[in-house]
Amino acid sequence: MQPNDEDLHPISALQHMAFCPRQAGLIHLDQAWEENQRTAEGRTLHERVDEGYREFRRGIRQFSGVRVQSLRLQLYGRLDVVEVEKVGDAPDSAKFLGLSGDWVIRPVEFKRGEPKGDDCDRIQLCAQAMCLEEMTNTTITEGSIFYGKIRRRDEVVFDDALRNRTLEMITAFDAMIHSRRLPPAVWMRGCRSCSLIGICQPKSPSDFKMKEYRRELLG
Ligand code: SF4
Numbered sequence: 001m002q003p004n005d006e007d008l009h010p011i012s013a014l015q016h017m018a019f020c021p022r023q024a025g026l027i028h029l030d031q032a033w034e035e036n037q038r039t040a041e042g043r044t045l046h047e048r049v050d051e052g053y054r055e056f057r058r059g060i061r062q063f064s065g066v067r068v069q070s071l072r073l074q075l076y077g078r079l080d081v082v083e084v085e086k087v088g089d090a091p092d093s094a095k096f097l098g099l100s101g102d103w104v105i106r107p108v109e110f111k112r113g114e115p116k117g118d119d120c121d122r123i124q125l126c127a128q129a130m131c132l133e134e135m136t137n138t139t140i141t142e143g144s145i146f147y148g149k150i151r152r153r154d155e156v157v158f159d160d161a162l163r164n165r166t167l168e169m170i171t172a173f174d175a176m177i178h179s180r181r182l183p184p185a186v187w188m189r190g191c192r193s194c195s196l197i198g199i200c201q202p203k204s205p206s207d208f209k210m211k212e213y214r215r216e217l218l219g
Pocket residue numbers: 020021022023026185186187188190191192194195196197200201202
């Protein structure tokens with residue numbers, strides 16, 4: 001059966017899911033949200049891109065706040081920035097932006113912090129690219145993530161490995177939403193920066209060490 005608009009998930013949920021399934025569950029099943037310094041800074045960073053500006057520099061056009069969706073992937077979202085660069089007169093690859101001609105299309109995501117050791121941000125960006133591909137009937141090979149703390153762009157290649165990880169994350173998130181079961185709290189290093197730590201209340205690292213210690217000691 002073809003999914004309809006109500007079955008679609010926000011692309012940003014994949015970033016939560018990849019970071020921590022419980023965080024994704026708290027936000028998207030329980031509608032929990034707590035602001036901390038990081039989320040507040042992230043919101044400020046997104047204010048400009050949410051204004052829906054358009055810029056044209058050195059042959060590259062930038063469109064912010066672009067809405068995308070994919071019925072095949074069951075995703076929707078509003079992209080920080082889509083960059084396009086004209087490469088020919090046909091086919092019309094960026095009609096959704098009101099442009100004629102053939103354009104190379106790249107999603108650009110803005111993050112307040114710095115590159116992390118995991119693939120959460122890259123999965124989110126790859127999902128954006130896959131939605132754009134469905135809308136434009138093109139192949140998108142690369143995108144960028146701009147990190148506010150280091151004021152630098154990281155280039156991301158959408159290779160098979162990243163696409164497969166992204167598809168896995170979509171499946172896992174969809175399964176969690178349909179099960180309506182909140183994943184358990186499992187302490188990890190990222191808990192320290194998680195705005196939901198007060199609601200989630202994962203065990204502290206010392207509790208875990210003590211439990212493991214007792215298990216080892218007492219069997
Ligand atoms: S506190 Fe840790 S376990 Fe709980 S939601 Fe945040 S990252 Fe996940």
